[in-house]
Amino acid sequence: MRIECIAIGTELLTTRRLDTNSVWIAERLSELGLDLSMKTAVGDDREILARVFREAMGRSDLILTTGGLGPTFDDFTKEVCAEVLGVPLVEDPRCRADIQAFYDARKRVPPPANFKQAAIPEGAEALRNPVGTAPGVYWQNPPGHPGMRILMFPGVPREMKRMWTDHALPRLRTLAGRPVHTLRMVVAGVPESTLDQRIQEVRERHGHLDWTILASLTQVELLARGEDPAALERACADFTPLLGEDLACTGTGNLEDAVLDLLKARGESLAVAESMTGGLLAARLTAIPGASQAFLGGATVYSMGAKVALLGLDPERLAVEGTVSEATSRRLAEAVRAKLGATWGLAVTGNAGPGAEGDAPLGTVFLAVAGPKGTVSRGLTLPGDRADVQLRATAGALDLLRRGINLDRKY
Amino acid sequence: MRIECIAIGTELLTTRRLDTNSVWIAERLSELGLDLSMKTAVGDDREILARVFREAMGRSDLILTTGGLGPTFDDFTKEVCAEVLGVPLVEDPRCRADIQAFYDARKRVPPPANFKQAAIPEGAEALRNPVGTAPGVYWQNPPGHPGMRILMFPGVPREMKRMWTDHALPRLRTLAGRPVHTLRMVVAGVPESTLDQRIQEVRERHGHLDWTILASLTQVELLARGEDPAALERACADFTPLLGEDLACTGTGNLEDAVLDLLKARGESLAVAESMTGGLLAARLTAIPGASQAFLGGATVYSMGAKVALLGLDPERLAVEGTVSEATSRRLAEAVRAKLGATWGLAVTGNAGPGAEGDAPLGTVFLAVAGPKGTVSRGLTLPGDRADVQLRATAGALDLLRRGINLDRKY
Numbered sequence: 001m002r003i004e005c006i007a008i009g010t011e012l013l014t015t016r017r018l019d020t021n022s023v024w025i026a027e028r029l030s031e032l033g034l035d036l037s038m039k040t041a042v043g044d045d046r047e048i049l050a051r052v053f054r055e056a057m058g059r060s061d062l063i064l065t066t067g068g069l070g071p072t073f074d075d076f077t078k079e080v081c082a083e084v085l086g087v088p089l090v091e092d093p094r095c096r097a098d099i100q101a102f103y104d105a106r107k108r109v110p111p112p113a114n115f116k117q118a119a120i121p122e123g124a125e126a127l128r129n130p131v132g133t134a135p136g137v138y139w140q141n142p143p144g145h146p147g148m149r150i151l152m153f154p155g156v157p158r159e160m161k162r163m164w165t166d167h168a169l170p171r172l173r174t175l176a177g178r179p180v181h182t183l184r185m186v187v188a189g190v191p192e193s194t195l196d197q198r199i200q201e202v203r204e205r206h207g208h209l210d211w212t213i214l215a216s217l218t219q220v221e222l223l224a225r226g227e228d229p230a231a232l233e234r235a236c237a238d239f240t241p242l243l244g245e246d247l248a249c250t251g252t253g254n255l256e257d258a259v260l261d262l263l264k265a266r267g268e269s270l271a272v273a274e275s276m277t278g279g280l281l282a283a284r285l286t287a288i289p290g291a292s293q294a295f296l297g298g299a300t301v302y303s304m305g306a307k308v309a310l311l312g313l314d315p316e317r318l319a320v321e322g323t324v325s326e327a328t329s330r331r332l333a334e335a336v337r338a339k340l341g342a343t344w345g346l347a348v349t350g351n352a353g354p355g356a357e358g359d360a361p362l363g364t365v366f367l368a369v370a371g372p373k374g375t376v377s378r379g380l381t382l383p384g385d386r387a388d389v390q391l392r393a394t395a396g397a398l399d400l401l402r403r404g405i406n407l408d409r410k411y
Numbered sequence: 412m413r414i415e416c417i418a419i420g421t422e423l424l425t426t427r428r429l430d431t432n433s434v435w436i437a438e439r440l441s442e443l444g445l446d447l448s449m450k451t452a453v454g455d456d457r458e459i460l461a462r463v464f465r466e467a468m469g470r471s472d473l474i475l476t477t478g479g480l481g482p483t484f485d486d487f488t489k490e491v492c493a494e495v496l497g498v499p500l501v502e503d504p505r506c507r508a509d510i511q512a513f514y515d516a517r518k519r520v521p522p523p524a525n526f527k528q529a530a531i532p533e534g535a536e537a538l539r540n541p542v543g544t545a546p547g548v549y550w551q552n553p554p555g556h557p558g559m560r561i562l563m564f565p566g567v568p569r570e571m572k573r574m575w576t577d578h579a580l581p582r583l584r585t586l587a588g589r590p591v592h593t594l595r596m597v598v599a600g601v602p603e604s605t606l607d608q609r610i611q612e613v614r615e616r617h618g619h620l621d622w623t624i625l626a627s628l629t630q631v632e633l634l635a636r637g638e639d640p641a642a643l644e645r646a647c648a649d650f651t652p653l654l655g656e657d658l659a660c661t662g663t664g665n666l667e668d669a670v671l672d673l674l675k676a677r678g679e680s681l682a683v684a685e686s687m688t689g690g691l692l693a694a695r696l697t698a699i700p701g702a703s704q705a706f707l708g709g710a711t712v713y714s715m716g717a718k719v720a721l722l723g724l725d726p727e728r729l730a731v732e733g734t735v736s737e738a739t740s741r742r743l744a745e746a747v748r749a750k751l752g753a754t755w756g757l758a759v760t761g762n763a764g765p766g767a768e769g770d771a772p773l774g775t776v777f778l779a780v781a782g783p784k785g786t787v788s789r790g791l792t793l794p795g796d797r798a799d800v801q802l803r804a805t806a807g808a809l810d811l812l813r814r815g816i817n818l819d820r821k822y
Contacts, residue, residue, distance in 0.1 A: 018431070
């Protein structure tokens, strides 16, 4: 079965908006064992939209559209789709009543143009919208296309998601393939190419699974998909010793979840001192619900004065050792650990550009972890622009801490 | 002229990758006065890709592809495109030499499969890749399509961008329309719908310009595009008094740039104390190059202990007043200002979920700005999930500070 998404709206073609609806839809489809075969974004242009609908109907069995269901002149998804299929739009009285009720509840009078939204292609089914005024459409076996299904959703993510759950899911369950299971392994501290080589043999041994490697600036994800959960378990059992301490976690989490989970499991706590990452490390940790169970806080010591004022570093020694230095990163980790009474103190210093800072070229990073058994540190040179270097440095810091906690050797 | 992008790669159809290349390309096209009319993402599937190429050649004058130029079995963009046009691939000796040189420089032997990348459709021009091994393709007037241009880029953003600048830009300049100019106004602290109403009349008076409003969680952007710079200047002159102090900045910056620019212009400095935003406010500021000229640092006081240890708050008073309270936000702003000797101290407390914190329901936020003339604070209830509330709170804080600096009244 071929499935495609069409996202409609001129803003999706500009520099400022990405179509995230289709990503969410792909995730939901994947839970049903269904795959997206392509996706398209088109502007509010009737001619192009008509062409895209015609092409989609020639190649796909299930067409999912988002956007263009609203009340304004540039909303015409239903009209164009109905035109392509040679069918008129007819008003759905229940949808009209829903729109009226939506405005009544807000003690406002609906502009007459708003009722345009109640018009549905003849022969299609209206999908009521409990959180907005634009109903969706479910169209099974449209004229000339037996077996085809077209689903139209509003472009507002909140409305689309709600209508997916309420209306699309029950109707799509019958299409679902055998459920596909996923094994996800998050690897940190190893470049993608090195990892790829290292796992090649074992991956080929599990070649009946569908493998993907996805590298980002902070971690590498190794994904296997298959219909047999036992086969995934066997793969996991073979990969776990192969990846060793490079395996940060399996399941849905990321590197920062792995670190927080480790700390929580051990009843330990963390404080951070950030110079060049300027709060990003703390922000990545506190983005996770429940972070407060292990993360106490930290100091964003972006200036020399802040290193002195917040963490009590000695200004003279700081001037001698330099703000971007391994020695300073160690002092910061130890100081923030002591100051906040945390089990672990984690520090990042470095230079993320734009220019060189002192003697340190762009990309120079020093990381340090202070723990119950001592302090370890590490110097790195990270590639990329400012944002890349900052993000990579947070990943390096989290990974150094993760390995430190796991080893629990000299710390 | 119709222009479209085709992004090729199965990962673009999964939940884990968004095609950001096309967003960057749209931005570059827009600088040339050119618009994208649609974009497509397809997996590594020869049949679908061939179909998409055929459709694209039937509707567009300029086709830009990203991805599928690499050495592996699932890279076949050039092959499929050449097949659709009935043309063989031929090896480009210069590209072969480039690949060899790339490996030589790294003291490695290229795997034989790697030279597959040197094969280019007959009649097309190879675009050399100075930062990787996959050359691109520029194909003007392919067989049966006079006037058409096809450009193929690698999917790796760094390589694509470099090749755009080196190779695509000089070749596309001749297609450029009259350059389109943009007026961009960033508005903070006003909901999109309120703003829309307020500007309607003035916008209609400048109706010959192409207007867009784009709202995000942190700001609203008002964009006007037109060919006549004088018309944009007149619009700017009419909007500036209308927007008043809600106008954060014009040009390419965002709210955080506006705040840093204000501080730098006045030779003033900033320190932050973050509870519920957990470093995100500092991270947004330090993402900007040159932030250190005004931003000194801050305290991520994610636990009660951190509020006491880093900023010297009185634990007993904190227990009475509560960590999520207006009083505590004021004390935090004043403490961080004093501790770091900053002109301004900015603090955020609140509850971003998942559960209620003490008596404070999810979305409760207190912001405070401490300045040379005193302290102001503000309580808000912000909608959305954890990430939304955290991000909106940083925007609220930055905007409170911005207005405070601008007014310079009672602070």
